[in-house]
Amino acid sequence: MANLTLVQAITLALQQEMEKDERVVLLGEDVGLNGGVFRVTEGLQKRFGPDRVIDTPLSESGIMGTAIGLAMAGMRSIPEIQFEGFLGPAYDQLVNHAARYRSRTRGAVTVPMTVRVPVGGGIHAPELHSDSPEAIYAHSPGIKVVMPCTPRDAKGLLISAIRDPDPVIFFEPKRVYRSFREEVPEDEYTIPIGQAKVVNEGTDLTVVTWGATVFQCLEAMDNLPEDVSIELVDLRTIYPLDVDTVVQSVQKTGRCVVVHEAPKTAGMGAEISALIQEHCFLHLKAPVQRVTGFDTMMPYYKLELDYLPDAKKIGESVMQTLAY
């Protein structure tokens, strides 16, 4: 066990999978010599050489498209897109190609690729460095969407993603990259894709969230009256979504608040509310409440904290849902 940050846990997972499986290659902008702009691939080029940790030309479509080809040809490619805001140029390759190959070839061609992408706001970054586009990819059949927020989960989920036979987009909440440490097992281990985690058991209300906002929810819970018992569910995987864990929890509590950074309309909160409505209708004591980003651009950083869900907004919503 070592006390690691999210960054270090991801590096460790990459390193161990590269040691174990020669097919694994990393490619992206600045991932080699510089170790990535967040240092997630630090030291890996030195260890595995420039043929396996590859600095590419500045082209997201190029990175994604060739990573697809590599994966189709038997490699396990791990492209990095430097920030979620630059997925744009790679979107066509990811959604219209990586996602579709299995289906359109009736299983003859597959794309076992893991796309690593830092995600989310709260770090005072420039424009297009703070978005939360997970719903876009959850809405794209053929891609799995993972967003862990703790070092231990990240390591186990990343290893699962790399070994997964289908394309996985692996979102790394950059706000948590260095802000939280925990003990992470040295040995390799996996955490299955598609399993949510009950972070805190409770009986009065379920909070469902993922990514950096897990920590805002924990902070909100610290500030609630002592007699309020909250069950906090960290989805960890956005798609395939762990319906069972969410439904079991809400059937028990009868109340639910969904929290995410992304805009509200057509965000994952909408999907989760709909699922709860389908599965828990007769158990509900209050409408499902959403605490999310507004339906606007993610503002530049002077206003980003006004945009993002914080402990105060979450706490208020929890209390109002409880009081409904």
Added chain:
Amino acid sequence: MPIRTAYTAQIEYLQILDENGQFDEKLGKDLLAPEEVVFLYQHMVTCRALDQIAFKLQRSGRMGTYPQNKGQEAAAIGSGYAAKKGVDFLVPCYRENAALFLHGLPMHYVLLHWMGDERGNKIPEGVQQLPLCIPIGTQMLHATGIAWAFKMRKEPRVAITYFGDGATSEGDFHEAMNFASTFQVPCVFFCQNNQWAISVPRETQTASETIAQKAIAYGMPSIQVDGNDLFAVFKASREAIERARGGGGPSLIEAVTYRLGDHTTADDARRYRDAQELEMWQGKDPMIRLRKYLVDRGLWDDEKEAAHQEKSKAIVQEVVKAAEGIEKPSIDDIFDFTYATLPAELEAQKRTLRTSSLGQDPEQAGLQGEAQRA
């Protein structure tokens, strides 16, 4: 049948003022009047001072990430000065502040942008330019479209777009060049080849010998210039701009320069860049050679330098004051510019600052319920 040559091409390299201050009198003849050179040098000094202060603001926590322009001022100023202020249209990325200022952008706007404030992008009426562009390479297509509109309306105007060596790897670069040339629009593509794209050196970016030669594939004239030579940049830019204005279509200019600073304040170039390389390029600093040029001709001296440094300091202080003095934007700002007219849902989010239906309807909200609970 003998094999014949289907096509040949060559790329010219233009330098007028070299790093030692040697000036090619023939190439540089009547290019810029002495007072123009003095003015442009002064502007260079002031922009460098602002760049330095911006760096310090970031370091002291008063500003977010900032990409220093240091070392690339001749490229920005030479090209910017060749374009007609108020007529031609600048489409930048983020390392040509000096050109934007020449065309009327108030200096504190750039600081506002990097202070995380969209008001730094609200280009004042009459200033012909777009705001800084963070995603790499996308702006070149917009410049092409803008130039196309000029052509459609038969306006004698030119768009000039700036981008780095890294940007030439994006598909958008190639698409923009192809459209611009196919439709012969008045657009000048100005590449600041500063040798690095964050940690990725020029040689990793492309296997072609020059960036200028990429224009050949699109049937477009191009040239490589010493990007730290104000005169060469100005001459090449003026030719390209006037050719475009006269209906001669687009051009590509590769300005060979160097990023003397880190990529941004979030970067540490020592991790990947040779100290010797940096030192070598420090000797090619555009400001040093331009000052030497002026001094050699009796147009400048230490006294004038000291006076202008003082003046720059004062200007920069005012600029910082203007940027820092502005009140934090109101939270309404998050909403108000999303659409011309806010949809009802967004209007409700703005009014309540909430995203849940429970919270948006005060009657339905838990207030009464809370009372019951108590």
